[in-house]
Amino acid sequence: MKAQPDADKTLSMILSRLEDMKAEDTVTIDLRGKSAFSDHMIITTGRVNRHVGAIAENLVKGLKESGIASPHVEGLPNCDWVLIDSGDVIVHIFRPEVREFYNLERLWTQGPATAKAV
Numbered sequence: 508m509k510a511q512p513d514a515d516k517t518l519s520m521i522l523s524r525l526e527d528m529k530a531e532d533t534v535t536i537d538l539r540g541k542s543a544f545s546d547h548m549i550i551t552t553g554r555v556n557r558h559v560g561a562i563a564e565n566l567v568k569g570l571k572e573s574g575i576a577s578p579h580v581e582g583l584p585n586c587d588w589v590l591i592d593s594g595d596v597i598v599h600i601f602r603p604e605v606r607e608f609y610n611l612e613r614l615w616t617q618g619p620a621t622a623k624a625v
C-alpha cells in the first residue's frame with residue numbers, strides 16, 4: 508500500500524488533471540488556518556453533465572493511483588455538482604448554472620462578517 512501523498516502533491520496532481528480534462532474557471536482556495544477539515548478547496552466547472560462526470564471520474568482515478576484509496580464522492584449520478592473529498596483537498600465540480608447559483612467562492616473568500624450595532 509502506498510503512503511498517503513501530502514496536501515501539496517495532491518493539489519498539484521488534481522490541478523494538472525483538471526487542466527488536462529479542460530475544466531473551466533478553476534479556483535483554488537487555501538483553507539489552512541480557516542478550516543479543520545481540509546487544507547485546500549478547488550472549485551471548477553464542466554460544460555455539461557457528461558463533462559462534469561468525466562472530470563470527476565478522471566480525478567478519482569488519479570487520487571487512487573496516487574495512494575488515496577477511497578476518496579469520498581457525492582453527486583456522481585446527476586453530475587450537476589460533484590464533490591470529491593480526498594481529505595487534504597476538497598474538489599467541487601459544477602455545471603455553470605449550478606456553480607453560479609451556489610457561489611461557493613464568495614462564501615469562502617470573503618472576510619468574516621462584522622456585527623452591526625443597532
